[in-house]
Amino acid sequence: MEWESVIGLEVHVSLSTKSKLFSGTASEFGAEPNTQANIFDLALPGTLPVFNEEALKMAVRFGLAIGADIGKHSVFDRKNYFYPDLPKGYQVTQLDFPIVGKGSLTITLEDGTEKVISVTRAHIEENAGKSLHEEFSARSGIDLNRAGEPLLEIVSEPEITNAKEAVAYLKKLHSIVRYLDISDAIMAQGSMRCDVNVSIRPKGETDLGTRTEIKNINSFRFVEKAIKSEIIRQHEVIEDGGEVLQETPRYDANKDITTSMRSKEVENDYRYFPEPDLLPVVIDDSYISAVKAELPELPDAKKERFIEEFSLSTYDAGVLTATREMAEYFEEVTQGCGDAKLAANWVTGDLLALLNKNDIEITESPIQSDRLATLISRIKDSTVSGKIAKTVFETMIDDSAAVDEIIEQKGLKQVTDSGEIGKLVDEVITNNPDQVQQFKDGKEAVLGYLVGQVMKISQGKANPGKVNELLREKIK
Amino acid sequence: MIEKTAAELSQALANGEISSVELTQSYLDRIKKYNEELNSYITVCEESALVQAKEADKKRVHSDSSPLLGIPLAHKDIFCTNGVTTTCGSRMLHNFIAPYDATVVGKLNDAGVVMLGKTNMDEFAMGSSNETSFFGPVRNPWDTNRVPGGSSGGSAAAVAADLCTMATGTDTGGSIRQPAAFCGITGFKPSYGRVSRWGMIAFASSLDQAGPLTKSAEDAALMTNVMAGLDKKDSTSIDKPVEDYTATLNDSLEGLKIGIPKQHFAEGLTADVEKGIQEALCEYEKLGASITEVDLPNNHLSVSAYYVVAPAEASANLSRYDGVRYGYRCANPVDLEDMYNRTRSEGFGEEVKRRILVGTYALSAGYYDAYYRKAQKIRRLIKNDFVETFKEVDVIIGPTSPHTAFELGTKTDPVTMYLEDIYTIAVNLAGLPAISIPAGIANGLPLGMQIVGRDFGEAQILNVAHQFQQQTDWHRQKPNFGQET
Structure with a gap:
């Protein structure tokens, strides 16, 4: 039965x-x-x-x-x-x-x-x-x-x-x-x-x-x-x-x-x-309507709004509104960096993983919302790449210094200068003649490998867009 | 001096004929001399009374002219008094020293009264003869073989025997009015909610009401002026302005419509009492009042309904006496169950235990509808009887009790004792104000007349009572007890 x-x-x-x-x-x-x-x-x-x-x-x-x-x-x-x-x-x-x-x-x-x-x-x-x-x-x-x-x-x-x-x-x-x-x-x-x-x-x-x-x-x-x-x-x-x-x-x-x-x-x-x-x-x-008028936005309404206003997935919106503190944190980050999508990715991704791993509440987060917002802003203005940002994030957990200070001190600033990147690109072209030839023969996918090589010798600091652009220019 | 009313003493104190210290000392002397026989006080506060009296005399010099300034009074031992033992007439609280003042006590203190002590009472106010007290029965000064009534028997006897000028009491089913009637004094129960219950040890919360026991209706008005009023600490106290109850005492009764409930002049009423009340009614006719018979068709249900509602509430109100935090605890309990059982078996007297059992039964699953819910329905019917009657008349007058004071130990059957309150109980169920005043003497014992008023009609019944006392001197009659020749 x-x-x-x-x-x-x-x-x-x-x-x-x-x-x-x-x-x-x-x-x-x-x-x-x-x-x-x-x-x-x-x-x-x-x-x-x-x-x-x-x-x-x-x-x-x-x-x-x-x-x-x-x-x-x-x-x-x-x-x-x-x-x-x-x-x-x-x-x-x-x-x-x-x-x-x-x-x-x-x-x-x-x-x-x-x-x-x-x-x-x-x-x-x-x-x-x-x-x-x-x-x-x-x-x-x-x-x-x-x-x-x-x-x-x-x-x-x-x-x-x-x-x-x-x-x-x-x-x-x-x-x-x-x-x-x-x-x-x-x-x-x-x-x-x-x-x-x-x-x-x-x-x-x-x-x-x-x-x-x-x-x-x-x-x-x-x-x-x-x-x-x-x-x-x-x-x-x-x-x-x-x-x-x-x-x-x-x-x-x-x-x-x-x-x-x-x-x-x-x-x-x-x-x-x-x-x-x-x-x-x-x-x-x-009395009832007076109490009603004072009600805050509740989780379901907030979730709907996040989906509407920030184009978040239902899942992400659900995670981000599960607690009032989480939602507040997310909205502060979004407001600070101006990019809800990135904010959602960071909060539901790296931040939540960090909190879960250490079993701490978001209100106790070692990375406060304003610092995360600054970090995301630095990705957006190309100061750091998304990948380097993760390194910065790791540092921020134990280092309460300002985000910009950490980037500066650790020399993690992204290189966007054409001259400097150009040198690295030249080096990679010289060291990888086979791959360069393949690309010239129309094998588009090889470009990814070459970009990766440049990133590697720049220790991740080169702006990947710039690398891409210069490689295409120079191999032509 | 000690036989005078508070109003008269107030004058004497103001004129400097006597000081509060002198007055207080004379009462203390009388208490020493006569209380052993009457047993009307459980606690006498000699030292603090003299301190308060001295304080009052000092205030008078500084032109404080509160009407009750320096007047010696006694509190029923149901009111919590800061630093003073508050027993409620029970072994359960024989050692309980209240850490706070009841609102009534605080208000009277602010008015400058002198507290002579705490008066004896039926245990937890459950009784109509003052025989259930753990501290022994009180004797009626009119005949010390007789009861003073209850439950405020100590207060009534003390006022009647001039062991104080006035006293506080509480009335759940007649506990102010019946002892006032038996002792030949004035006893006033205000409307439910008029006087704060904070600090007044609960018997039946929806019925309990504090009021004064005095030597005249005027004194009752003076005391009520002080005692009444909204108290935020008592959610059932009413937010209605307190009138000056002395202001209308002398209003004419010309045109007053008095209702005489036929149910209060039926079988069970003794001829002596009936005759006394009829004669008293003639006084009212002389004053220009008209008298008509009225019908309270559900009055006969009042005692039954009361003995469901009051014990039900009491059964919960008295649960706190468990030996855990204060009061009596049995010796060497073996476990929790044993502590509860023996503490409550030993700490409470028979009548209290009987009512706890009755109340517990009435609230039990399966019996609630048949008893508690039905009693509440009857309560509404009784209230409605009064509402209808007060459309026709201004006040309802009848005997307070079917007879005069009975002998100690003669009413051993609880139901006979419960029927003592046949004329007074309905008033509590309806929450109305009522006063008992002396209206005659039969075979050497005073008899009481009850005047019931509309909801919050305190001023009117005090006026009606006072006018009677202007025409008669029953309230001036004194027992032979303690008369110094």
Whole structure:
């Protein structure tokens, strides 16, 4: 029997508001434990929540960016459960009336085709604190710095069919929230994390199989691996005549397997009810249009524009708009050198290779956009050849000197002077009588060899156009 | 002096007849003498009270003339008071020292009051007799074998026995009005949202409201003037300008339309109380008011709806008392589960646990629609009853409680106790303002009359109450307790 898998993602994005969702406390990553928790965050008796409207605006930005219905009357609810890092004994979230309703986003698959994935909803909720079990013997520590930070939980429809699509979806979400500047979305720091629901069913079947949920995955790579291994695990369970149980298996990144965590734990009844300490959040059309007017250009629109405006290939435009920083870098280079085509080649080629090799972000690039722009300008004004430019580029990685200085110091300036090149051409003609004769006999292709010889003895510095021109002239 | 109203004392202080320090000292002396028997205070702040009094006297020299400057008051122990133990009547918080002031406390401090201490109350404000307090029951100064009512029983008893001039209280289902009625004083619950809940320990968030317990409607107006107003720290507080509630106290009641709900004069009401209220209504007729019977057809559902909504909210509001960060923690827990179980079993009293269980049940999967959602529907019906009635009349008047104060330990069945609030609960469900004022004495015990007003009709009911107190002296009647001969 042929099987297919169905995947749904619940992604938590930490909103980068200046203060927490309900308390006005600042919330920066990495502060000393419990230094960013005030009396409300500690759930002292008598304290009350006040909704941070910056979080509302960010959620609405996201909703508009994915073309979603915006909830004009959204309601906060209490989700009740006991845990030491949940100070109030309930989490404030949104159940029946979320701020963001149904929307969608488009992902690009590896073969270049596009697929639309629906987003069921997105709602605002508060984060819990952190329990620290390792540092203390026979005790647990609690850090409430994170407690009450605003999260946007984005729930997808089960329309994703494999691990690669799931990663493409996640990366697209990552890109959108960063374009919107509503989250750092750094998975390693937990400001973006994801729960994956996986089920399998016979191909063609319309009912969903029993799903399992792998919680709190914190890297794109692990999402892909966890889904793959969970699909394998479910196949094995069924092949062995078993039944997939609704549970939350654990993904072990070291062994690259998911393991069933069958426990006797009864399913939690969260006893949701509307949060009486907060009023419903009511927004009107003018609020929504004001937020809409402030939206930045989003990845899809930017990609289209790059294709239109700069005549880039769909592929290049996709790569260059994948992150806001990449797109900004590219546009800065283009503006600086006046040649989008060359800029695209350099950014998607040498620069990206450099970044990937060293696993660094474009914002940390050792070659800043203005320097790359200057380098490209020097190719265009024939100061260096494209080939020499690569040498200059290599030097620029470790040498922060100005581009022109590097070219000057290393003597890499292209030779365009007819007299100087003429000498080299004469030398090559003299040393290669056979090839010269062949060219004279009409074997056009030999010219390439002769140009190459000139370039070689010029150590790449001769202007190839000039060499070509002089060779033709002199052999005639 | 100690028996005088705040308005009168304000005059006396202004005229230099007495200083705040002297006044404060006389209350402290009385507290020392009588509190042991009444048990109306959990904490007495002798030192800081005298410091505040001295400060008030100093301010007066510098021509500060705030009406409450130097007046000694007590706070119900549900309000957080910076640096002072705030127990909420519970073992769970018996050692909790609040690191901040409730908005109400801060506002009254700014007005120059002197805080004598924190008053006893039913645990987490859950009770109608003050018998659920971890710190023991409060006794009614009119008859120390009887309860003072609850949950603001300590505040009511302290005001009635002249252990303070005035006190704060909170009212979720009648917790200001019923003890005021039982102790023969004035108790005022403003509209929901009129007074900030910041720093007031939550019982049922959508019903809780702070208000004053005083010796007159005029004093209630003076206190409400200070306590009311928008607070950005409480999202449910209302952005409406605060009127000067004393400005309209003397308006004529000529033409006032009073509604008498037939449901409040039905089975269950004792004859004594009914007679007292009927006589009181005659006073209003003398003042030019007209009286008509009105119908609140859904009133009989109010207690049931309340005992779903309030426990449901309480079940979540009280989850924070888990022994992790502050308050009571059981000894030597073996694991987390054990810590939760024993901390909460040992830290909470019976009534609180009962309500947490009821609320948890009402919110459970499968029961939510039958209980919580239905109760919310009933709540809307009850609100609507009032809206319709207030199209016909200006205020609604009836008894505050079906009877006068009962004896300690006599109401042991929880449901009987819940029915104590049959006339007051609907007002909380509808969020309306209401006041209870003394309207007679039956068998040596005071009886209370409730006046309910429109949403944010605080000024009107204070006016209606004050006018009654201009014609009668029920509010001047004193228990024999603590009378020095």
